[in-house]
Amino acid sequence: MDDGTTLMFDLPGFRVVECREDSAGQRLVVVMGADAEHACPGCGVLAVRPYDVRESVVKDLPFGQRPLIVVWRKRRYLCLEAACGRRVFTESSVQIPPRHRLTGRLRAKLEAAASGSARSCGRCCPGVPGVGLESAQSLAGQGDGPVRQPASGAPARTG
Numbered sequence: 001m002d003d004g005t006t007l008m009f010d011l012p013g014f015r016v017v018e019c020r021e022d023s024a025g026q027r028l029v030v031v032m033g034a035d036a037e038h039a040c041p042g043c044g045v046l047a048v049r050p051y052d053v054r055e056s057v058v059k060d061l062p063f064g065q066r067p068l069i070v071v072w073r074k075r076r077y078l079c080l081e082a083a084c085g086r087r088v089f090t091e092s093s094v095q096i097p098p099r100h101r102l103t104g105r106l107r108a109k110l111e112a113a114a115s116g117s118a119r120s121c122g123r124c125c126p127g128v129p130g131v132g133l134e135s136a137q138s139l140a141g142q143g144d145g146p147v148r149q150p151a152s153g154a155p156a157r158t159g
Protein backbone atom coordinates (compact mmCIF):
# COMPACT_ATOMS: atom_id res chain seq x y z
CA MET A 1 0.00 0.00 0.00
CA ASP A 2 1.35 3.43 -0.86
CA ASP A 3 2.36 6.00 1.73
CA GLY A 4 -0.55 8.23 0.68
CA THR A 5 -3.08 5.83 2.20
CA THR A 6 -1.12 5.75 5.45
CA LEU A 7 -0.94 9.55 5.45
CA MET A 8 -4.67 9.85 4.83
CA PHE A 9 -5.63 7.36 7.58
CA ASP A 10 -3.11 9.06 9.90
CA LEU A 11 -3.04 6.67 12.85
CA PRO A 12 0.21 7.49 14.68
CA GLY A 13 2.69 4.58 14.73
CA PHE A 14 0.85 2.55 12.10
CA ARG A 15 0.95 2.12 8.36
CA VAL A 16 -1.88 0.98 6.12
CA VAL A 17 -1.05 -2.33 4.40
CA GLU A 18 -4.40 -3.10 2.83
CA CYS A 19 -7.60 -1.22 2.08
CA ARG A 20 -10.56 -2.94 0.45
CA GLU A 21 -14.27 -3.69 0.47
CA ASP A 22 -15.31 -7.11 1.78
CA SER A 23 -17.96 -9.39 0.27
CA ALA A 24 -20.65 -7.68 2.37
CA GLY A 25 -19.69 -4.27 0.99
CA GLN A 26 -18.04 -3.09 4.19
CA ARG A 27 -14.95 -0.92 3.99
CA LEU A 28 -11.95 -2.49 5.64
CA VAL A 29 -8.51 -1.09 6.37
CA VAL A 30 -5.66 -3.30 7.61
CA VAL A 31 -2.87 -1.60 9.54
CA MET A 32 0.45 -2.79 10.92
CA GLY A 33 2.78 -1.15 13.38
CA ALA A 34 5.34 1.06 11.66
CA ASP A 35 8.14 -0.49 13.75
CA ALA A 36 9.07 -4.09 12.95
CA GLU A 37 11.39 -4.48 15.96
CA HIS A 38 10.01 -4.76 19.47
CA ALA A 39 11.58 -5.31 22.88
CA CYS A 40 10.42 -8.26 24.95
CA PRO A 41 8.32 -6.90 27.84
CA GLY A 42 9.92 -9.54 30.10
CA CYS A 43 13.63 -8.85 29.55
CA GLY A 44 13.89 -5.92 27.15
CA VAL A 45 15.88 -7.85 24.54
CA LEU A 46 15.01 -6.71 21.03
CA ALA A 47 13.23 -9.18 18.75
CA VAL A 48 13.57 -8.39 15.09
CA ARG A 49 11.74 -11.17 13.26
CA PRO A 50 8.09 -11.99 14.00
CA TYR A 51 7.13 -15.65 13.83
CA ASP A 52 3.42 -15.03 13.33
CA VAL A 53 0.76 -12.35 12.93
CA ARG A 54 -2.72 -12.16 14.41
CA GLU A 55 -5.52 -9.88 13.29
CA SER A 56 -7.85 -8.08 15.65
CA VAL A 57 -10.55 -5.52 15.00
CA VAL A 58 -10.11 -2.21 16.78
CA LYS A 59 -12.50 0.72 17.02
CA ASP A 60 -11.36 4.06 15.72
CA LEU A 61 -12.79 7.47 14.93
CA PRO A 62 -15.31 7.62 12.09
CA PHE A 63 -13.73 7.94 8.67
CA GLY A 64 -15.88 9.01 5.74
CA GLN A 65 -19.58 8.45 5.18
CA ARG A 66 -19.73 4.68 5.78
CA PRO A 67 -18.43 2.59 8.69
CA LEU A 68 -14.79 1.60 8.36
CA ILE A 69 -13.58 -1.62 9.95
CA VAL A 70 -10.04 -1.23 11.24
CA VAL A 71 -7.99 -4.43 11.50
CA TRP A 72 -4.66 -4.44 13.31
CA ARG A 73 -2.35 -7.12 11.91
CA LYS A 74 -0.26 -7.66 15.04
CA ARG A 75 3.15 -9.30 14.98
CA ARG A 76 4.05 -12.03 17.46
CA TYR A 77 7.62 -12.71 18.53
CA LEU A 78 9.63 -15.38 20.29
CA CYS A 79 11.97 -14.16 23.01
CA LEU A 80 15.35 -15.76 22.35
CA GLU A 81 16.85 -14.74 25.70
CA ALA A 82 17.47 -18.01 27.57
CA ALA A 83 17.16 -16.40 31.01
CA CYS A 84 13.80 -14.80 30.20
CA GLY A 85 10.66 -16.49 31.45
CA ARG A 86 8.61 -15.02 28.65
CA ARG A 87 8.66 -17.21 25.56
CA VAL A 88 6.29 -15.31 23.28
CA PHE A 89 4.99 -11.79 23.15
CA THR A 90 2.90 -9.61 20.89
CA GLU A 91 3.90 -6.19 19.68
CA SER A 92 2.42 -3.33 21.63
CA SER A 93 1.49 0.22 20.78
CA VAL A 94 0.94 3.42 22.71
CA GLN A 95 -2.05 4.05 20.48
CA ILE A 96 -3.63 0.64 21.29
CA PRO A 97 -2.28 -0.74 24.60
CA PRO A 98 -2.45 -4.48 25.38
CA ARG A 99 -6.00 -5.81 25.88
CA HIS A 100 -7.57 -2.62 24.51
CA ARG A 101 -9.73 -2.42 21.45
CA LEU A 102 -10.10 1.34 21.04
CA THR A 103 -7.48 3.57 19.48
CA GLY A 104 -6.01 6.29 21.66
CA ARG A 105 -7.58 9.00 19.54
CA LEU A 106 -11.04 7.47 19.94
CA ARG A 107 -10.50 7.04 23.71
CA ALA A 108 -9.50 10.71 23.97
CA LYS A 109 -12.64 11.76 22.10
CA LEU A 110 -14.86 9.59 24.31
CA GLU A 111 -13.22 10.83 27.48
CA ALA A 112 -13.70 14.42 26.36
CA ALA A 113 -17.36 13.69 25.63
CA ALA A 114 -17.87 12.00 28.99
CA SER A 115 -16.25 14.85 30.89
CA GLY A 116 -18.63 17.29 29.26
CA SER A 117 -16.06 19.29 27.33
CA ALA A 118 -17.58 18.02 24.08
CA ARG A 119 -21.27 17.57 24.76
CA SER A 120 -22.20 16.64 21.21
CA CYS A 121 -20.57 13.21 20.95
CA GLY A 122 -23.65 11.95 19.14
CA ARG A 123 -22.74 14.39 16.38
CA CYS A 124 -18.97 14.12 16.38
CA CYS A 125 -18.79 10.28 16.51
CA PRO A 126 -21.82 9.28 14.40
CA GLY A 127 -20.02 6.52 12.52
CA VAL A 128 -18.69 4.63 15.53
CA PRO A 129 -20.91 1.57 15.96
CA GLY A 130 -22.20 1.14 19.47
CA VAL A 131 -20.71 4.39 20.70
CA GLY A 132 -23.20 6.82 22.20
CA LEU A 133 -22.84 9.25 25.05
CA GLU A 134 -23.74 6.61 27.63
CA SER A 135 -21.09 4.21 26.38
CA ALA A 136 -18.64 7.11 26.17
CA GLN A 137 -19.26 7.82 29.83
CA SER A 138 -18.93 4.19 30.84
CA LEU A 139 -15.78 3.70 28.79
CA ALA A 140 -14.03 6.84 29.91
CA GLY A 141 -13.19 5.60 33.38
CA GLN A 142 -12.37 2.01 32.45
CA GLY A 143 -10.20 -0.10 30.22
CA ASP A 144 -11.94 -0.99 27.02
CA GLY A 145 -11.93 -4.72 27.46
CA PRO A 146 -10.20 -7.60 25.77
CA VAL A 147 -9.47 -7.60 22.09
CA ARG A 148 -11.57 -10.15 20.29
CA GLN A 149 -9.79 -12.20 17.67
CA PRO A 150 -11.67 -12.46 14.39
CA ALA A 151 -12.32 -15.88 12.91
CA SER A 152 -10.01 -16.86 10.11
CA GLY A 153 -10.85 -15.19 6.84
CA ALA A 154 -12.91 -12.03 7.14
CA PRO A 155 -12.33 -10.17 10.40
CA ALA A 156 -15.23 -10.19 12.83
CA ARG A 157 -16.88 -6.98 13.92
CA THR A 158 -16.72 -6.12 17.55
CA GLY A 159 -19.48 -4.30 19.30
Ligand SMILES: [Zn+2]
Pocket residue numbers: 040041042043044045079080081084085086
Ligand atom coordinates in the same frame (compact mmCIF):
# COMPACT_ATOMS: atom_id res chain seq x y z
ZN1 LIG B 1 12.39 -11.83 27.08
